[in-house]
Amino acid sequence: MIKSLIHSMIVCPDMEKNYPRITHGAGPYIFDEEGKRYLDGSSGSSSVSNLGHGLSEIGEVISEQIGKIAILPTHVFSSAIVEEYLSELVDFAPKGFTRAWTVMSGSEAVENAIKLALQYHQLMGSQRYKIISRWSTYHGNSIFTLDVGGMKFRRQRFIQWMNNFPHIAPAYLYRKPAELSEEEYVQQLADEFESCITREGADTIAAFIAEPVVAAALGAVPPPQGYFEKISSICKKYGILFIVDEVLTGFGRTGKNFGIENFNVVPDIIATGKGISAGYYPLSAIIASEKVMEPFIKKNEAFMGGHTFTCNPVAAAVGKHVLKLIKRDSIVENSRVMGELLKKKLETLYKYDIVGDVRGLGLFCGVEFVMDKVTKAPFPASYNISKLIGEKVIKRGVVLYPGKGSVDGVLGDHVMIVPPLTIKEEQVDEIVNALEESIIEVQNEIAKSAKL
Ligand SMILES: Cc1ncc(COP(=O)(O)O)c(C=O)c1O
Known part of the structure; x- marks a missing residue:
């Protein structure tokens, strides 16, 4: 029990439990008050501390910038640090992205990306307002x-506060209808997208939004082959903007600068966050393509968005330094190489009965647990398998990110393995060994309780 905390889903959710207190971190490790060391395979909560913990040089960057100026009246002034950072940010984005704007959280980035898309259509003389999204995806925690x-x-x-934007099915290869090939499955998903557009009225749809690799809602699920190519061409056909939610997948997590670059498509707007500052300062951003910005520039009309900490100089200084470290230390390449290794080693876990699926891209991997490997039947929710696995790995000094609900919003258990992008081979082994031992322990417990 923590006396003054509003316990919440991702902050010490169990009111009765005494959570170990973390005192500090160094590289991929964090340490509690008792001196116990944990490998942070969750990178904060989650996939944030991409450069590892304890980088005091970023503290110096923050202190230096605060010593100069912490916040300024942005309605009448600009600052060199923000201008430099935004320019480096668009250079880091795929070709054709020309302008950026920062806020503080992923939810704000996604919401503002949508607002930008809506205003784009208004400036183009259309009243499109609907956003098509997918079930089993997460885009933030504002209503x-x-x-x-x-x-x-x-x-x-x-739910009473929701407008019910149209949702289509997730692209979830492991749980595709068994009778369909991967290609047929992709076609089915594309057809569903197209019929959703025609049913709603193409001239009402402003944008489609998707995570390039689905995070907590499914557990690190990349799309099937050719999915985004088909979806993106349907967007183009109907004049719908394609927004990618790169809050988790940006800044090297999937082995490319941005997750969408793993596929052969270019979106219109990127919403990003988390690894953008490696967790050293609250920062997120929207990055817009030249096409989206064109009507704003032509009509000299400002984006109807803004928060107190928009384009904050301290956040910009941190973001700029983090970008420098990402490039200097070849972080994106390390994510690709270590990610391939991690996935290969995780695939050895297929030998265990409860391991149904191993998936991922770069250092963004997931393992899905099932009660029956053949039918892919999930465990009853009461078993709390992913939570159990999460607790067992912590006992072994490794933190992972467990999740549930991938099958139907309630059933389905997975863990995400999203360590800092700086990790080395021996730390990959540390994670996989802890997970393997935990799986064996959980399997034994299940077998034992079945005999009782
Ligand atoms: C894909 C995705 N989008 C949006 C968000 C929301 O970001 P934040 O928690 O910073 O508001 C998250 C957070 O986990 C996310 O994973």
Whole structure:
């Protein structure tokens, strides 16, 4: 029990439990008050501390910038640090992205990306306002972004406040209809997208939004082959903007600068966050393509968005330094190489009965647990398998990110393995060994309780 905390889903959720207190971190490790060391295979909560913990040089960057100026009246002044950072940020984005704008959280980035898309259409003389999204996806925790997202158990409590934007099925290869080939499955998903557009009225749809690799809602699920190519061409056909939610997948997590660069498509707007500052300062951003910015520039009309900490100089100084470290230390390449190794080693876990699927891209991997490997039947929710696995790995000094609900919003267990992008081979082994031992322990417990 923590006396003054409003316990919440991702902050010490169990009111009765005494959580170990973390005192500090160094590289991929964090340490508690008792001196116990944990490998942070969750990178904060989650996939944030891409450069590892304890980089005091970023403290110096913050202190230096605060010594100069911490915040300024941005309605009448600009600052060199923000201008330099935005220019480096668009250079880091795929070709054709020319302008950026920062806020503080992923939810704000997604919501503002949508607002930018809506204003784009208004400037183009259209009243398109609907956003098509997918079930089993997460785009943030404000009521608007929960609505656009598709995590049923997170939306449920706030459903009265939701407009019910159209949602289509997730692209979830492991759970595709068995009778369809991968290609047929992709075609089915594309057809569903197209019929959703025609049913709603193409001239009402402003944008389609998707995570390039689905994070917590499914557990690190990349799309099937050719999926985004088909979806993106349908967007183009109907004049719909394609927004990618790169809050988790940006800045090297998938082995490319941005997750969408793994596929052969170019989106219109990127919403990003988390690894953008490696967790050293609250920072997120929207990055827009030249096409999206064109009507704003032509009409000399400003984006109708803004928060107190928009384009904050301290955040810009941190973001700029983090970008420098990402490039200097070849972080994106390390994510690709170590990610391939991690996935290969995780695939050895297929020998265990409860391991149904191993997936991922770069250092963004997931393992899905099933009760029956052949039918892919999930465990009853009461078993709490992913939570159990999460607890067992912590006992072994490794933190992972467990999740549930991938099958239907309630059933389905997975863990995400999202360590800092700086990790080395021996740390990959440390993670996989802890996970393997935990799987064996859970399997034994299940077998034992079945005999009782
Ligand atoms: C894909 C995705 N989008 C949006 C968000 C929301 O970001 P934040 O928690 O910073 O508001 C998250 C957070 O986990 C996310 O994973």
